[in-house]
Amino acid sequence: MLSMLASSVGRTRRNAVGLANHLQILESLSPSELFQDAIEILKKTERTSFEIKLVMKATERIPFFEKIIEESGREAHEQCCEHMTLLTFQANEAVFEIGSVGKDFFIILSGSVSVLVNLPETIEDENGKTIVRMVMKEINILRAGASFGELALLREKPRTATVRCRENSCFAVLTKDKYKEILAKDELRSIQNKIEFFSNVAFFSRLSKGTISILLYYFKEMKYTIKDVLYDIDDPAEDIYIIKNGEFRLSVELSVEDKISEASDLIHVEQKKAPKKRRLDVFMLFNVAFSMLC
Secondary structure (H helix, E strand, O other), X not given: OHHHHHHXXXXXXXHHHHHHHHHHHHHHOOHHHHHHHHHHHHOOOOOOHHHHHHHHHHHOOOHHHHHHHHHHOHHHHXXXXXXXXXXXXXXXXXXXXXXXXXXXXXXEEEOEEEEEEEEEEEEEOOOXXXXXXXEEEEEEEEEOOOEEOHHXXXXXXXXXXXXXXXXXXXXXXXXXXXXXXXXXXXXHHHHHHHHHHHHOOHHHOOOOHHHHHHHHHHEEEOOOOOXXXXXXXXXXXOXXXXXXXXXXXXXXXXXXXXXXXXXXXXXXXXXXXXXOEEEEEEEEEEOOOEEEEO
C-alpha cells in the first residue's frame, strides 16, 4: 500500500514538474516564435496536450478567440485548438465561391481577404437603352483575426458571397461538423441577436431576416472608448455608422447666419456666444457600433 502511495505521489510530482516546465517554455517564447510553432502544429492531425496549449497561447489574443473565450469560455478555445487545421492560399485565389456548398469555417491567421457579392449595375447598351446587370463587387475586407464562412454552415444553404485572398494568406479551419459541435450554438445566438438588432432599426425593419443575415457580410463590429474620434470634418465619407449602444457627441462648425432652427428634431443644439463662427456641440443618444462599408 505504501509503495503504491509513494508511486502515485511520484507521478503527481513528475506531472507537476512537467507542467511547470511547459509553462516556462511557453513564457520564454516570443509572439513570433509562438505563431510559427503554432503554424507547424496546425499542420498535424494529432497533437499532444502541450502542443494544444501552445496553440492556445499563440491564438488567445486573436480577436476571434478573444470573443470565444469571453462568450464561451476557455474550454471552447481549447477544443478549437485541438481540432482546427491549417490552410494556405495565394494572392487572388478564391477561398470559396458564391453558390458553393459550405464545408468549413475559417479564421484568418495572417493576410487578408475580400468579400464579394453580386450587385446590380445600371449601364447603357450601344442603342442607348438602359439595362441592369449583376456585377461582382467587393463589399468588405477581412484581415488577420477575423472569421468567415459560418452563415452557410448554420443555415444549411449555399455560400452567399465569394471570398478571395488579397494577398498570400493563412487560415485556421474547422470542419462543418466540428464547428457545429464546438461553436454553432453560441455563434447562432450571436447572429440572431444581430438580426434582431437590425430588424429594430427603421431603415432595415421591412427586410426579411434572411436578407438581413446576408447583409451582415457588409458590417463589421467596432468598439470605441470615451474620447475616441469616429471621423473628423473633411474626412472622406466611406462608412455609415449604426450605433448599437452608447452616447456620441457630434460637433459641427456653423456660420452665425445659418438657420439653427432647421436642425433635425433628433438633435439638440446648444448655442454659444462667438464672434463670426462658433463650434456647436450636438448630442446624439442611441440605443460598440456597427460600421457599414459602402
